[in-house]
Amino acid sequence: MNAAARAAFVAVFVVAYGLWLVGCDSSSSDSASTSTTVAKSGTGLTLDPNKNYGDEYADGILPVGDGKYTRQNQPEQGYVYVCRVPAGGGGGAQTRGPWFANDNTEYDINEKVAVAGNVQWDSSYTITITGSSRIISTNDLPRDHTTGVFPVQPSDPAYQYDRNPNSIESQSLTYTLDANPTVQSAPSCVSGEVGVMTTGVALFDAFDAGGRDAGAWEVQDGCDGHPQMSHEYHYHTLSKCIQDASVHTVIGFALDGFPITGPKVAEHNILTTKDLDECHGITSEIQLDGKTVTTYHYVMTQDFPYSASCFRGTAVPPRESDHQR
Numbered sequence: 328m329n330a331a332a333r334a335a336f337v338a339v340f341v342v343a344y345g346l347w348l349v350g351c352d353s354s355s356s357d358s359a360s361t362s363t364t365v366a367k368s369g370t371g372l373t374l375d376p377n378k379n380y381g382d383e384y385a386d387g388i389l390p391v392g393d394g395k396y397t398r399q400n401q402p403e404q405g406y407v408y409v410c411r412v413p414a415g416g417g418g419g420a421q422t423r424g425p426w427f428a429n430d431n432t433e434y435d436i437n438e439k440v441a442v443a444g445n446v447q448w449d450s451s452y453t454i455t456i457t458g459s460s461r462i463i464s465t466n467d468l469p470r471d472h473t474t475g476v477f478p479v480q481p482s483d484p485a486y487q488y489d490r491n492p493n494s495i496e497s498q499s500l501t502y503t504l505d506a507n508p509t510v511q512s513a514p515s516c517v518s519g520e521v522g523v524m525t526t527g528v529a530l531f532d533a534f535d536a537g538g539r540d541a542g543a544w545e546v547q548d549g550c551d552g553h554p555q556m557s558h559e560y561h562y563h564t565l566s567k568c569i570q571d572a573s574v575h576t577v578i579g580f581a582l583d584g585f586p587i588t589g590p591k592v593a594e595h596n597i598l599t600t601k602d603l604d605e606c607h608g609i610t611s612e613i614q615l616d617g618k619t620v621t622t623y624h625y626v627m628t629q630d631f632p633y634s635a636s637c638f639r640g641t642a643v644p645p646r647e648s649d650h651q652r
Contacts, residue, residue, distance in 0.1 A: 372603070372604045372608075372609050372610065373609065373610045373611060374574065374592070374598075374609050374610065374611035374612075376592065376611075376612075378592075379596050380592055380596050380597060380598055380599070380602055381595075381596070381597070382595040382596070382597060383597075383599055384597075384599065384629055384630060385595070387435055387436040387437040388428065388433050388434075388435055388436075389433060389434055389435075389436055389542070389543070389629060389630050389631070390432065390433055390630060390631055391427070391431060391432055391433060391434055391540050391543045391631070392405075392407075392533055392540040392542075392543070392631030392632055393538070393539045393540050393543070393544075394538055394539075395407065395540075395631065395632070396408070396409045396412070396413070396534070396538060397409070398410075398411075398412065398516070400513065402514045402605040402606060402636070402637045403605055404600070404601070404603070404604065404605045405600050405601070405631070405632065406605075406632065406636065407517060407532055407533050407534060407632050407636045407637075408514060408515075408516045408517065408605070408606075408636060408637035409516055409517060409518065409532075409534075410516035410517065410518040411518065412538070413534055413535075413536060413537055413538030414536065414537075419489070419535035419536055419537055419539060419541070419544060419545055420488055420489040420535070420539075420544040420545050420546060421488065421489060421490055422487070422488055423488075423544070424439060424440065424488045424544075424546070425438065426438040426439040426440075426543075427543070434543045436629070439546070440484050440485045440488065440546060441475065441485065441546065441547065441548055441549045442475030442476065442477065442479055442483060442485045442489075442491070442546055442547065442548040442549075442553065443475055443476060443480075443483045443484075443485070443548075444473070444474065444475035444476030444477075444548060445473045445475075446473050446474045446475070446476060446495075447473055448468035448469060448473075448474065448495075449468065450465075450466060450468040450469060450470045450527050451464075451465065451466040451468070451527070452464070452465045452466075452470055452525075452526075452527035453465075454525075456506050456616070458506075459505065459506050459507055460503050460504065460505070460506055461502075461503075461504045461505070461506040461580065461584060462501065462502070462503050462504075463501070463502040463504065463523055463580065464500070464501045464502075465498075465500050465523065465527040465528075466497045466498055466499065466500070466527070467497065467498035467500055467527060467528060467529055467559055467560055467561075468495070468497055468527065468560065469526050469527055469528050469550065469552065469560065469568075470525075470526050470527045471526070471568075472526065472550045472566075472568035473549075473550070474495060474548050474550065474552060474560065475547075475548030475549065475553070477491060477493060477494050477495050477548075477553065477554050478490075478491060478492045478493060478494060479491045479492075479546070485546040488546055489544075489545055489546035491545075491546070491553055491554070493553075493554040493555060493556055493558055494554060494558055495554045495558060495560045496554075496558035496559075498557075498558075498559055500523070500529065502523050502580070502582070502643065503643065504580055504582065504583070504584040504643060505583065505584030505640060505641065506584060507584070508583055508584035508585050508639075508640035508641070509640060510623055510639045510640060511639065511640060511641060514605065514606050514637040514638060514639055515637060515638045515641075515642060516637060516638075517532050517635065517636065517637060517638060517642075517645075518532075518645055519531055519532060519645050520532075520561075520582065520645035521581055521582060521634055521635045521638075521645075522579050522580055522581040522582055522587055522625075522634070522635060523579060523580060524562065524566070524569070524578055524579035524587070525577065525578055525579055526566065526568070526569065526578075528552060528560055528561060528562055528566075529559055529560070529561040529562075530561065530562050530563075530579055530587070530634060531555075531561045531562065531563050532563070532632070532634070532635075532636070533563060533564075533631055533632035533633050533634070533636070534563075540631055541563040541564075542563055542564040542631065542633060543631075545563070547562075547563075547564075549567070549568075550566050550567060550568035551563075551564050551565070551566040551567055551568070552566065563633060563634075564627075564629070564633045564634075565589065565590075565627040565628065565629060565633065565634075569589065571589065572588075572589025572590060572591050572627070573588065573589050573591050573592075574588050574589060574590060574591060574592050574598060574611060574613070574626060575588065575611070575612065575613050575614055576588055576589060576613070576614060577613060577614065577615055577624075578627065579627075581625050581635045581638065581640075581642070582638065582642035582643050582644075582645060583638040583639065583640030583641055583642040583643075584640055585608070585622075585623055585624055585625060585639060585640055586613060586615055586622070586624040586625070587624065587625045587626070587627060587634065587635070588613055588624050588625070588626055588627070589626070589627060590626050590627060590628045590629070597628075597629075598626055598628060599628050599629075599630050600628055600630050600631065600632065603626055603628070605636070605637065606625070606635060606636055606637040606638065606639050607625050607626060607628070607632060607633075607634060607635050607636045607637075608623055608624060608625045608626060608635070608639060609623070609624070609626055610622065610623045610624075611624070623639060
């Protein structure tokens with residue numbers, strides 16, 4: 328399917344899914360300034376607030392996205408546009424869990440095990456706007472939600488599928504993002520980390536190190552996070568502990584500065600990947616820096632590829648360690 332056909336497909340063929348939302352506070356700290364410039368979408372894809380997008384994944388059965396990546400300046404809806412092909416190996420689950428179904432093309436999120444534990448952390452998170460920059464500083468320890476016990480303990484049922492040996496440790500992360508991002512003429516690729524959430528936790532792309540669907544394969548804790556080799560706690564998917572997953576609520580920022588929101592339009596009216604553009608975004612009205620603005624933004628969905636799958640704006644470089652696990 329060529330780019331023009333895919334664009335037409337996205338504009339007319341929309342479906343949606345259900346999402347069970349529980350959890351914790353996702354509100355961000357007060358910023359130093361509430362001024363913002365609304366960015367033009369450049370994609371032609373806008374949210375219809377009067378449309379019922381449906382509740383397609385209400386049963387929790389999700390598609391598996393193993394190997395769904397593109398390169399060579401060919402972003403595609405439902406795929407991750409990667410800067411480099413995953414090398415394979417180097418971390419991730421040791422075996423396929425029993426939650427896989429239908430010849431391993433789908434997985435049941437309700438059947439997937441989670442790493443046990445209820446560990447409290449002393450988190451640190453600030454967000455300020457200085458000039459044209461949005462500066463986010465975090466120690467990467469989650470605000471207002473706990474984590475599982477890592478390394479995964481042999482007594483934990485999750486151990487038989489994913490023996491994650493990494494511990495969670497405080498980081499010193501500062502993101503200097505564009506506070507007024509603009510859509511570029513062509514999307515750019517992603518490489519491991521794609522953003523930071525208002526929980527204070529880093530957001531990685533949809534893959535483990537081997538190019539497998541991390542949401543399907545890797546065993547996270549009850550808030551959908553786990554640490555990698557540099558002890559950095561992170562999400563690949565929408566955390567159940569983000570309480571407000573409305574499409575109008577900012578729950579994070581991508582590395583190009585564009586906001587990230589949840590998928591919920593209304594009760595049983597939930598966006599899915601098929602409702603979004605090839606970078607997993609849409610233009611709609613959101614609450615940003617204390618103002619109601621209409622802008623392009625990424626949407627976290629329950630289905631693959633979960634979050635930003637390419638960048639519409641100019642992204643700051645991710646850290647090299649982000650691709651480990």
